[in-house]
Amino acid sequence: MSEYKVKFEVFEGPLDLLLYLIKKEEVDIYEVNLTSLATQFIDYIELMRELDLDIAGEFLVMAATLMYIKSKELLPVDQQVTPEGEEDEEDPRWELIRKLVEYKKFKDAAGKLQALETATENTFARLPAKPVFDHTETETRQTASIFELLNAVNSILKRFNEREDLRDIFEDKWTVSEKIETILTRVQTSSRLRFTELFSDATSRTEVVVTFLAVLELIRLKQIEAAQSETFGEIEITPGVAQTLNHAAELAAQQPEPVGS
């Protein structure tokens, strides 16, 4: 008894039951024999009633419709009359088939949704561990810090001794501004330059220091960038953001502050 109940509950409604019957016949909805379908449908209703199951009103409406269709079809063709004003689109057979076709499409769609439901349940969004950045590592590796620059300058300075330096002060002809210009030209033409190359033709400590200050100034202005691929590796000088964005001209046009203290 409860077994039957379970079985009948499988049918969502009369259309569902009809689809089930059609499927059992293994025919296309459009080619179904409505008379035989009506008979089977009514048999089911009867069985449900005998089993004392609650029969939803919709089943009974459908049974009535089917019996009407059946009675019409039982008449020979020449006796089938189309009642006045009842055109093709109101043909109950067609109306039923149209409903069945439409319902079947949604039933199929529901099946696809069910497949999606299962797939989604088994789909796991990647939840990566929160990325962590080793601060000192990225900073020293990607952009050379002031310490690395100083370190580099310091080794260049070692080439010049103190005495030489004393002499140079008085004959020094280099200014930071000039060096800025020189470095910019070199960076623009070679696009990638080793830091030490900037000092390769320096003739005095002073020139090294002036060049270094020019480098610092250019870095600050984002005209160039100093980067080091590995700690204590060679520092490379490349055009900076401002250069890339072609802001050089704009910057050059700005009014300089008065010089001196």
Next chain:
Amino acid sequence: MELKFVIESILFSAQKPLSPAEIRDLLKKAVEFEDSPQAGEHQKTRLEDIESALATLRDEHEQAGRSYRLLNIAGAWQFASQPEFAPWIKALVGQKPRPPKLSAPALETLAIVAYRQPITRAEMEQIRGVAVDGVMGTLVERGLIEQSGKAEAPGRPGLYSTTPLFLEYFGLGGLDDLPDAEELRRIPVKKPEELLTVDPGLATTAPEQLQLAPQESSGGQGSSAAGKVTEGPSQN
């Protein structure tokens, strides 16, 4: 750095699904976090370029046929594993808490709303051929559908539509991703020509059934009607 790879790297590391607009904001913001020429490269990317890069990425990962995909779920993008690897990922992260699965009537009703929205309750019942009150309650309660307006009809019945949660629940990017969306939205059920001439010969096969009188819809509303329907004309 090619845009699509930048976007891919963002989604690869993201802790939650990201919309194209959120991706655009990240592309804009990157320079604040690293002062390098590369970081500024995609600062001014347009939304449609992000969307087309996302579509390219989705297709590439689809074609790569690996154990994961890039998915668009309700307009937000994320990497996710393919369903067939669920047993191992469950072993790794545990079962994911999920509401009970939807019943067949609920799925059917939901399908009708999904493809025909906005739709009234009466229209749903017409398609399903049964009342939908119970399942409607469930669907609204679970946040899968909601009333989205009122129909311009007598009594101004409520119109129902699916919610963003509906897309999420089924792993869909948008309503266009519904299976056979085009076909189902406007079902043009064509009436075949032969229909009217089906099986006239049947007129003689089952004479005993002739007693079954034509029934109008008035016949079936009473719960006691079942027996009468099979045996004779309606008593109403």
Next chain:
Amino acid sequence: MELKFVIESILFSAQKPLSPAEIRDLLKKAVEFEDSPQAGEHQKTRLEDIESALATLRDEHEQAGRSYRLLNIAGAWQFASQPEFAPWIKALVGQKPRPPKLSAPALETLAIVAYRQPITRAEMEQIRGVAVDGVMGTLVERGLIEQSGKAEAPGRPGLYSTTPLFLEYFGLGGLDDLPDAEELRRIPVKKPEELLTVDPGLATTAPEQLQLAPQESSGGQGSSAAGKVTEGPSQN
């Protein structure tokens, strides 16, 4: 399900790097989570097969050339994004490069303090060639330098030194770990009064060159570095 894809799916969803042994345990455990024939498929995989699948996966992802790789770090395997996408991933996780990165002038001033501490403001300005008020404020505020005493000089100006936080910030064990500390400490510094005598011409020469050093409006401290830059003999 091919073993390598199963392993891939596990690593793709894992929140931490996994060793081949941990992967083997997960392969064993999957059946407990889903009672399907597939789930048991790799239940008895040998460690060396896992290792060779991992190597295959690593090579495949290397060749795919996407924005991430499968990496073996100290015997544990994980997916990780390629370093060049760091700016965007930093923007994603909202990781400001520690409090905003120190500006070049701040770093410059900090370097001077680091190598020459304790040092007065006047001495710093003399080395840098520009006023340091702004950056000094920043450095003190960020706790990287602090006043450590007063100089035995007219007006008893404050002497500044680096703090323990400074060492931490740069990952240094102590001041002796500063690169070439010895050498740089000996770079001669001229006394401020010398400024007036050394190369005074520089202060006024080459106005056209100043156009190339337009730094002040963009954040300098109010006087140009250009004029005062020459090196002088140490007066110490």
